[in-house]
Amino acid sequence: MDPVTHGLLGATASQSFASRDKIRAAAFTGLASAMIADLDVLISSSADPLLNLEMHRQFSHSLVFISVGALIATVLVWWFVKSRLSFKETYLFSLAAYATAGILDACTSYGVKLLWPFVDERYALNIISVFDPLFSLVLLLTTALVFYKRQKLLSWLSWTWVVLYLLWGSGQYGRAEHIASQIAAQQNHLPVKTVIKPTIANELLWSVRYVSRNDSLYAYGVRISPFSDPVIYKGKAVRLLNWRNTYADYKGTVLYDDIQRFAKLSDGYLVRHPQLAEVIGDGRYAMLPTSVSPLWGIEIDTTSPHNHVKFETFRDAGPEVRNKFLDMLLGR
Incomplete structure (x- = not known):
C-alpha cells in the first residue's frame, strides 16, 4: 500500500486506545511507525538489482519482526513526543501501528512474507489495489475527525470503513474468480494456476490471468x-x-541464478517481452488487464553470463493506454 495510507491506518490503530489528552501524540506516533516498515525499499545494491525486490516486504513485514520494528520506531519517534508520552506509551502506540503494515500489504498483490523466517512464502489476498484513492480519502477524513475532536470512540468510523471496504474487495474478488472459471470453461481450458487482482486505483476493473495446461498465459479484463x-x-x-x-x-552462472531468483519472485509467470526479445518479464503485471506486455522484467545478456542481470520497468502511461484503461473502467 502507499505510504500515506499506511500512515493513516497506523494513526487509527494508535488513536483507538489513547486517552483524550494523548490522542494527537498517539496519532503522530502511529502515522510515523506504520510507514517505517517500508524503509526496506532502501535495501538495494547497484551490483545486484534483484536484491531490492527480494528484500521488499520481507523481514520488515513479518509477524515476528513487529515487536522489533515497533522498538525501532519508538526510538526514532520518542524524541518528538516525549513531552506528551512516556517511552512505554510510545512503544505501545508504535506496536499497534507497526502491526498494521504487513497485514495491510498482504491485502494487496505481490505478496508479503508474513511468516518469515519460518515459511519462505509470500501471502497476497489481492482484494485491494496498492493505491486506492477512495479507500485512502475516507480513511483520511475519519482519522482527521478523530484527531480534531479528540474522541477515540470516533476511531470506530475508521475501522468500520476499513473493514467494510476490504469485505467489498473480498466479495469483488470472489465474483471475479467465478467469472474466471466461466471464461476458462467457455474456452475449453483447464487452468493450472490463476492470478486475479484489482487494477490500479479501483475495485471495479479486475485483471484475470490463468495458465492453461499447454503452458499459455491468458489475460482478460x-x-x-x-x-x-x-x-x-x-x-x-x-x-x-x-x-x-x-x-x-x-x-x-550468475545469469542462470538470477533468472531462477526472478522466476521465484514472479511465481513462475515468466514471459518474453513482446517488443524486447532480450527481456524476461513478470506475466502477472501489465499496464492493461488485457495486455501480456510485462510491467517489469530483467534484461538477459548471454554474452556476460557471470554478471548480474539488469532490472527494467516499462510503465507506458501514454494517451492510448489511458484511454483504453478508462474505456474498460467505465464499461465502454
Missing part, C-alpha cells in the same frame, strides 16, 4: 459493477517461458 452485469474484455495470450531448458547451458 473483467468489469464488475454492483449496478450492472459484468463486462468481459478478452485480452491476449502468450506462452510461458521454459527458462530452465532455454538457459540450461548457463547453469551454474
Whole structure:
C-alpha cells in the first residue's frame, strides 16, 4: 500500500486506545511507525538489482519482526513526543501501528512474507489495489475527525470503513474468480494456476490471468459493477517461458541464478517481452488487464553470463493506454 495510507491506518490503530489528552501524540506516533516498515525499499545494491525486490516486504513485514520494528520506531519517534508520552506509551502506540503494515500489504498483490523466517512464502489476498484513492480519502477524513475532536470512540468510523471496504474487495474478488472459471470453461481450458487482482486505483476493473495446461498465459479484463452485469474484455495470450531448458547451458552462472531468483519472485509467470526479445518479464503485471506486455522484467545478456542481470520497468502511461484503461473502467 502507499505510504500515506499506511500512515493513516497506523494513526487509527494508535488513536483507538489513547486517552483524550494523548490522542494527537498517539496519532503522530502511529502515522510515523506504520510507514517505517517500508524503509526496506532502501535495501538495494547497484551490483545486484534483484536484491531490492527480494528484500521488499520481507523481514520488515513479518509477524515476528513487529515487536522489533515497533522498538525501532519508538526510538526514532520518542524524541518528538516525549513531552506528551512516556517511552512505554510510545512503544505501545508504535506496536499497534507497526502491526498494521504487513497485514495491510498482504491485502494487496505481490505478496508479503508474513511468516518469515519460518515459511519462505509470500501471502497476497489481492482484494485491494496498492493505491486506492477512495479507500485512502475516507480513511483520511475519519482519522482527521478523530484527531480534531479528540474522541477515540470516533476511531470506530475508521475501522468500520476499513473493514467494510476490504469485505467489498473480498466479495469483488470472489465474483471475479467465478467469472474466471466461466471464461476458462467457455474456452475449453483447464487452468493450472490463476492470478486475479484489482487494477490500479479501483475495485471495479479486475485483471484475470490463468495458465492453461499447454503452458499459455491468458489475460482478460473483467468489469464488475454492483449496478450492472459484468463486462468481459478478452485480452491476449502468450506462452510461458521454459527458462530452465532455454538457459540450461548457463547453469551454474550468475545469469542462470538470477533468472531462477526472478522466476521465484514472479511465481513462475515468466514471459518474453513482446517488443524486447532480450527481456524476461513478470506475466502477472501489465499496464492493461488485457495486455501480456510485462510491467517489469530483467534484461538477459548471454554474452556476460557471470554478471548480474539488469532490472527494467516499462510503465507506458501514454494517451492510448489511458484511454483504453478508462474505456474498460467505465464499461465502454
